[in-house]
Amino acid sequence: MPVAAYAVQAAASPSPAPPVVEHDHSDGVRARVTVHAIRRYGDRIPGMEQVLDGLDDIEAVDVMQASGVPIGEVRRWLAFYGGVGVRHGAVGVCRDGVGLVLKAGRVVTVV
Numbered sequence: 001m002p003v004a005a006y007a008v009q010a011a012a013s014p015s016p017a018p019p020v021v022e023h024d025h026s027d028g029v030r031a032r033v034t035v036h037a038i039r040r041y042g043d044r045i046p047g048m049e050q051v052l053d054g055l056d057d058i059e060a061v062d063v064m065q066a067s068g069v070p071i072g073e074v075r076r077w078l079a080f081y082g083g084v085g086v087r088h089g090a091v092g093v094c095r096d097g098v099g100l101v102l103k104a105g106r107v108v109t110v111v
Contacts, residue, residue: 014083015076031082032106033075035061040110041074045098082107 014028039060043049046069052060065071078100085093086105093100099111 015079017080018077021080025087026080026083027087029083029087030079031086031100031102033078033082034106034108037078037100037107037109038064038071038074041078041098042069044110078107078110 014026014030017024017026035057039052039057042060042064043052046064048064048067048069051067052063055063061071081093081095082100082102085091085100085102091102093102100107101109101111
């Protein structure tokens, strides 16, 4: 079975590590974050699943933002911790009870 290799490059100017990070193991690598992953974060972490039910991902993220969820901060958090996993060739990352599923350098969903 052939093994696919992905080139991992550090972002030109990566977002800073979250304030609580003591040791940055990302080497500047950030994962791309899908809209679906942000939506699933909203479903599972702040518990907005009932509010977002029946909406497509873009509409759900708009509702999250209107409800005060800091979408930019969520995206940067997912990108940072997803990037650590991408850098080390992982298919998933668990941080603070949040599971990130990685595929081809992207955070594709949150469990």
